Amino acid sequence: MENKFINLALxxxxxxxxxxxxxxxxxxxxxxxxxxxxxxNSGWYILGHLIAVNDAMSEILGTGxxxxxxxxxxxxxNPESAALDRPSVSTLRQYFTLVHxxxxxxxxxxxxxxxxxxxxxxxxxxxxxxxxxxxxSVLLNRTNHLSYHLGQLRLxx
Amino acid sequence: MENKFINLALxxxxxxxxxxxxxxxxxxxxxxxxxxxxxxNSGWYILGHLIAVNDAMSEILGTGxxxxxxxxxxxxxNPESAALDRPSVSTLRQYFTLVHxxxxxxxxxxxxxxxxxxxxxxxxxxxxxxxxxxxxSVLLNRTNHLSYHLGQLRLxx
Numbered sequence: 001m002e003n004k005f006i007n008l009a010l011x012x013x014x015x016x017x018x019x020x021x022x023x024x025x026x027x028x029x030x031x032x033x034x035x036x037x038x039x040x041n042s043g044w045y046i047l048g049h050l051i052a053v054n055d056a057m058s059e060i061l062g063t064g065x066x067x068x069x070x071x072x073x074x075x076x077x078n079p080e081s082a083a084l085d086r087p088s089v090s091t092l093r094q095y096f097t098l099v100h101x102x103x104x105x106x107x108x109x110x111x112x113x114x115x116x117x118x119x120x121x122x123x124x125x126x127x128x129x130x131x132x133x134x135x136x137s138v139l140l141n142r143t144n145h146l147s148y149h150l151g152q153l154r155l156x157x
Numbered sequence: 158m159e160n161k162f163i164n165l166a167l168x169x170x171x172x173x174x175x176x177x178x179x180x181x182x183x184x185x186x187x188x189x190x191x192x193x194x195x196x197x198n199s200g201w202y203i204l205g206h207l208i209a210v211n212d213a214m215s216e217i218l219g220t221g222x223x224x225x226x227x228x229x230x231x232x233x234x235n236p237e238s239a240a241l242d243r244p245s246v247s248t249l250r251q252y253f254t255l256v257h258x259x260x261x262x263x264x265x266x267x268x269x270x271x272x273x274x275x276x277x278x279x280x281x282x283x284x285x286x287x288x289x290x291x292x293x294s295v296l297l298n299r300t301n302h303l304s305y306h307l308g309q310l311r312l313x314x
Contacts, residue, residue: 004273004293005162011289012297037194037312116161132168136161140169143297144304151308155194 048075063106220263
């Protein structure tokens with residue numbers, strides 16, 4: 001049976017992803033390499049961070065495997081100042097499409113009951129204590145996380 | 158009957174509001190008056206904008222009246238560069254508490270059916286064409302809007 005609340009949350013996710021897509025279509029590689037504000041992260045780092053975080057959703061939701069585990073160290077575990085080797089903006093553009101097209105397919109496979117089960121990064125014991133930390137809360141949380149960084153990427157214009 | 162999806166979306170809203178509250182507790186009036194990046198909006202303007210947009214939710218959701226309609230012109234209708242008279246940061250801090258405490262009470266009054274009805278800023282005819290534009294989608298949209306600007310306010314630290 002269709003659950004309208006889930007469909008609306010998925011639509012909200014899609015809207016934020018399409019906003020990121022629009023930013024990638026609008027800005028050049030050079031513009032994306034610039035900082036959002038003097039001394040702050042570059043668009044490059046934020047883009048890699050968003051792809052890495054969203055790529056990991058597949059494993060947290062239990063719908064698949066991360067496609068780009070190599071993004072974890074340079075874009076999640078370490079700050080930009082660590083100056084690690086990082087995939088180029090041009091490569092990240094390809095990863096963006098790959099990761100979000102796959103996610104769209106995977107998100108559509110979860111039914112109402114699955115959305116309320118615990119996310120895969122927590123134990124059954126923790127879930128008993130925090131039943132709100134389920135897959136639906138992961139979706140809402142990641143949508144907000146994406147919006148948060150979209151507000152920063154907007155400063156590259 | 159309790160709807161877990163609604164409760165999770167309300168929890169997600171509360172989390173973003175508490176993040177804004179934390180920013181207000183952490184930053185001084187002087188810090189909030191600064192720009193998030195050279196030549197960009199000030200924290201002052203963004204704070205007023207968020208309060209004005211969230212204040213208007215009461216009318217869009219049909220749960221009450223805006224408390225601060227005077228914020229519409231300086232913080233929504235006009236850009237910061239219009240240099241209109243604006244309430245001080247100190248006054249906005251009071252409005253923040255007033256508006257969000259009222260919203261919390263009002264959001265709790267909507268039941269499952271009401272969340273799926275059209276929002277009050279659109280006509281019945283438009284709703285037939287776009288049934289996804291209901292009150293639940295307003296809640297998700299405003300939560301993302303808040304996150305978007307939180308990402309910018311974070312640059313004031």
